[in-house]
Amino acid sequence: MAARIARGMADTWKRYIFHFANDHFDFKLAELKAIARTVGCQIQIDETKYDKESPFLEVGLRSDEDGKRLMQRATLGRSLYELMAEGRTLPELCADLNKLPDAKKTVAADSTFRFQIEGFNKRLPQASKVDRIEALLQCLPKFQGKINLKAPDHSFHLLEYYGHEGSKSPDQPYWLYFGRWIADGQRDKIRQFHLQKRHFIGNTSMDAGLSLIMANMGQVDKNQIVFDPFVGTGSLLVACAHHGAYVMGTDIDYMLIHAKARPSRHNQKRRDKDESIRANLRQYGMESRYLDVLVADASRHDLWRNMPLFDAIITDPPYGIREASLKIGAEKPADAFIPEDCRDNHHPQSVKYRLSDSFCDLLNFAARFLKLNGRLVYWLPVFRPQYSEANVPRHRCLQLVSNCEQILNTTISRRLVTMEKTAEWQAEEDSRGATVEVDHYGDKSFRERYFKANRTIAKEMEASGSS
C-alpha cells in the first residue's frame, strides 16, 4: 500500500493487474521480465506471491504508458488493468474502492464507459453480473458518463478468480480484482503468424506463439542482427523480423533450404516453386529484413569472421526425433577419402554427434559471436525423470537468465534456455569451452530415450487397464 502514496517521482509506483493467457505457465514470468528489459520499463514483482497457475499477477509499474509498451510485446499477457480495488468478497472490494480518492474514480459526463464482469474458472449468470454492476455503481458516484458497450472511452473490469482452470470451482471466488483496462497483449499475432497460413513450412517449424515468446526472451529489437544456426524453414526468423530485427540463418540440410525436401503438409504433393524462407518474410511484408540463409554446418564456427557479429542467437537445435542431429565428417577416418572423379557430384557424409556435445558447441558459438549483453535462446530436450539443472550446459561468458519447461508428455519435456553474454570471449581462457556438469544423454541418443519412454508409458497404461 505504501507504494501507492506518491513521495516524489522516484518512488511512484502504480498497481496493475496482469491477466495472462491460460497457456505455457512456466514461461509467463520469464517473458514478462524479458520484455520489461527490452522496452526499458521498470517493474515491481513480488515473486513470493507468484502462483504460476493463476492467470492474475499484481505488478507495480511507473505509468500507463509503460504498461502499454509492455503489452505491445506481450505474447502471454492477455490484458493489463490498472488495479483500483481488490478483496475476498464484493463488499470487501467495495470497501477498498471507497478508500480510493474520487479523482481516481471519475468518469466525466462527456465520456463513455462500460463494466465487464469476468469469472475465471466459473461461468457467471447474466443476472448475477447485473447485481454486481449495481453494487459497484453504488461506490462510484462520480461515474457520470454514458454507458457504451461496444466502444467506450473507459472500460472497467471486475475479475473473479475461482481457482486454476480445470479445478473444482467453489461457490464463492478466492479473490476479486477491480480495475480500469489499459491495453491488450499480442494474442492476435499468434493467429496472424499461424503456421496453417504460412507459405513454407516443414516438419519442425516452430509454432507462432512459441516463436514470439522466444524472440521476446532474446530481447530481439529493431535494427539488430539475429542469427539462427539451425534455421529450418525460418519460423524463428519470422518472429524476430516482426520485432524489427534483420535476420539470417544456416542449415546443414541443402534440400530443405532450397525447398526441395518433401512437403510436410498432408494435402501437398510437391513444393511450390517459390517456397523459401525469404518468401515467408515476404508474405508478412518483412522482406526488407531478410539478410541471408546459407547451407552450412553449424558446428564449424570458423565459417564466421571472429568478432561479435550477432545481437541475438535464437534457435531450435535438432535433437533427433523428427530431424537428425548431424555434422559433416566421416564415421571412420578411412571413409574420408573421395576419389578425384567423384568430387563434383559428391554429397558430403554426415555423422551423428553426441547431443551434449552439440549443445556445448552452440554455447561456444554464442560466447564467441554474440555481442556483449546479447542473448542466446534455445530448446533443450530432456527426459524428465532424470533431469536436473546440472544437465544444462554452462560457459564462462554466458549467464543463465531463465530455464522454462514445456511438458510434452509424462516423461519428455523441452526446456527453453535463455542465456546472456556477460563476459568477452578470450581465445586462451575459453579454449576448453562449454561444459555440462552431468551429461543428460550419455552415449544414448535422445531418440532412443524418447521412444523407449513412450513404450514404457504404453505398458503402464496397459497394466492399469486404460487405453
Next chain:
Amino acid sequence: MKLLTHNMLTSNIIKGVTKGFPLVINPSRVEVQEVDFNPDFITRVLPKLDFTALKQAATQVGHADKLPEALPETADFGEDLQKTLHHVLLQVEVLEGELVCPETGRKFPISNGIPNMLLNEDEVS
C-alpha cells in the same frame, strides 16, 4: 547472397586455412533488389564491417563505383554515403556464382542466392 553476409564469411573451416578472408566472388548473375532504406541499421552495422573487404567484393560484382576508397573518420556520414552503403550491403545480391577461398582456391557454389558452405568430409579440420 548480400555483400553484408559476404563480409562476415571466411573459409577458415577448411583444414589448414588460417586467412580465408575475404572470399573472392566469381559472380555469374547479380541482381539489385529493392530494400527499405534504414539509416539506423547502416549506422549500427558499420563497426562490424571490414571496409577493405567490402570494397573488394563490390568491385568483383560491379557495384563499387560510388563507394569511396576508405570510410571518413567522422561519425556523421551524410545521406549520400549511407545510401551507397545501403545499396552495396543490402540491395546487391549474388544469385548465381561462386565464392573462392583466397588460400586454397576451393570453390563454394552460390545457387538461387544461397551459398553452399559445406565441405567434404576429407576437407574439414
